[in-house]
Amino acid sequence: MNDALKIELPQITKANGLGTGPIPIEPYISPEWYEREKKQIFGRAWLCMGRVEQLPEANSFITTEVEVCGVLVLITRNKADKISAFHNVCSHRSNMLVLEPAGTASKFACRYHNWSYRNDGSCLGVPDRENFFDLDLKERGLTPIACDVWEGWIFINLQPEPEVSLKEFLGSFGEAFRDAPFPAAEQFFTIDVGNMRANWKVTIDAFAEPYHVPVLHTATVGATFANKLNPFSRPLSGNARGSHRTLTTFGNPDYTPPEDALVERLAYGNVDTGNVLGSDVNSLDAGGLQNHPAINPNRAPSWATEIAWMFPNFIIFFSPGGFFSIEFWPTSVNTTRWMAKVHIPVAQDVRQRFQQEHHNCRMGEIFLEDVSNLECQQKAMESGAKKEIILQDSEFLLRHSIETVMKWVEAATVREVLK
Amino acid sequence: MQQTTQSDALLPPGFGELEGFVAYWAGETNDIRWDRRSRAAMAEIRRFYDAMLPRGEDAMKYLEKFPLAEMPDDATRLFRLLLSLAHASMAVEMHRQPRAKFSPFPHGMHIGRGPWPQGS
Structure with a gap:
């Protein structure tokens, strides 16, 4: 040798x-x-959810779950190619909004009462809206989750206001x-x-x-x-x-x-x-x-x-x-x-x-x-x-x-x- | 239903001796092929392995005539048999038993999407 x-x-x-x-x-x-x-960890760290290629085109979406925090996640790519994350929860009676694991859609409708949302999270429509009380659609969009991308990897952070940026987190x-x-x-x-x-x-x-x-x-x-x-x-x-x-x-x-x-x-x-x-x-x-x-x-x-x-x-x-x-x-x-x-x-x-x-x-x-x-x-x-x-x-x-x-x-x- | 002898053949000409393996070993997806191999007795795995291995090179040469994702039905079955040979080899060449030593079964592990075509 x-x-x-x-x-x-x-x-x-x-x-x-x-x-x-x-x-x-x-x-x-x-x-x-x-x-x-x-x-302290899953509620505060930036969590990698996958790659941007899983959202291959405008209006692609994926859904997933962060079981440890009990959070349902909807990740979208809008027509301007911006990747965003939301709680996958309807603003009406808090039902799960999107059931498919992945797909292409510019808007999502809740199967319970047909409340609908654009893939930028904004509330698009509410059936029989006049029968609600002081309903302001602008206040009823999907709840956002902090989301950022590094080298093609998509991360979310479950803090409502992340303490540190993804860049600082990855250091x-x-x-x-x-x-x-x-x-x-x-x-x-x-x-x-x-x-x-x-x-x-x-x-x-x-x-x-x-x-x-x-x-x-x-x-x-x-x-x-x-x-x-x-x-x-x-x-x-x-x-x-x-x-x-x-x-x-x-x-x-x-x-x-x-x-x-x-x-x-x-x-x-x-x-x-x-x-x-x-x-x-x-x-x-x-x-x-x-x-x-x-x-x-x-x-x-x-x-x-x-x-x-x-x-x-x-x-x-x-x-x-x-x-x-x-x-x-x-x-x-x-x-x-x-x-x-x-x-x-x-x-x-x-x-x-x-x-x-x-x-x-x-x-x-x-x-x-x-x-x-x-x-x-x-x-x-x-x-x-x-x-x-x-x-x-x-x-x-x-x-x-x-x-x-x-x-x-x-x-x-x-x-x-x-x- | 009337069918010609030709269309009754499960596999392409020259591979007839493998027809008996089609029902079990020509699973459609990687996950199915894995599951079938995992459930088979070692003697069955060995019988398939011993029959398919000497035809592996021939099968590849035959299948190369077609586009990967657009094979006729008989060639597709042969393709799937060939792919199952990889699964059988895990038992024969690596574990020397049907499944990994001490591994639980069912194990709850899945190939959600296999390599393609014939993946999922």
């Missing part, structure tokens, strides 16, 4: 000024703590990822779990440390992310970026499909570690994202993924073949709805489409390996046997996450956390 093959594995946790002690389990299992997170993370490429942003396949029995932090943590990959994911991708030089899949860089954080993971450059993985070989003529997770298997540098300074910032030769975790609950995964995102929405103290959106190019031929099916299958299987594991972990945490968890250096993102969660929960103001 010559020296050129040695891998530089940096120390991360201390270099980023984090502690090294054990972490209390209470925030992962306590209903009281969850109530505080609801108000050094936003600076670092300015102009980051998002190839195939228009198309994605989804893998979703409606109600997983694990706390949202337990869930998201499983997607943010490579230490477990060679162990839990032996069957699916274990050999892809570790080798003799880096048997425990230690990360190649890690950076705290304000309330947000990033980690570069290692990919085994020697990976080839096993001899008996005949279908994998049939699908992947020219497999490379960097694109086992990345979606465009034909590209080692989709959209030129290898050149971006925040992606694999140390320019390590065998990188697999740049995990870019936007506080609190949204991760973008960059790899040489493309990007995908996973969002994690708490539905109770110990249940989570999560969804992966895996961006892929439109298949040009049958072979590429077959590769995509294989890729989609493998992503599903990897996630499935996590599901039962996390439900077991939640149950074990709730058993009370342990009061704390132990984190090592490769679990840097988890430590930064929980430290940030604690800061937000304790802080009287958002500005105080961000300073």
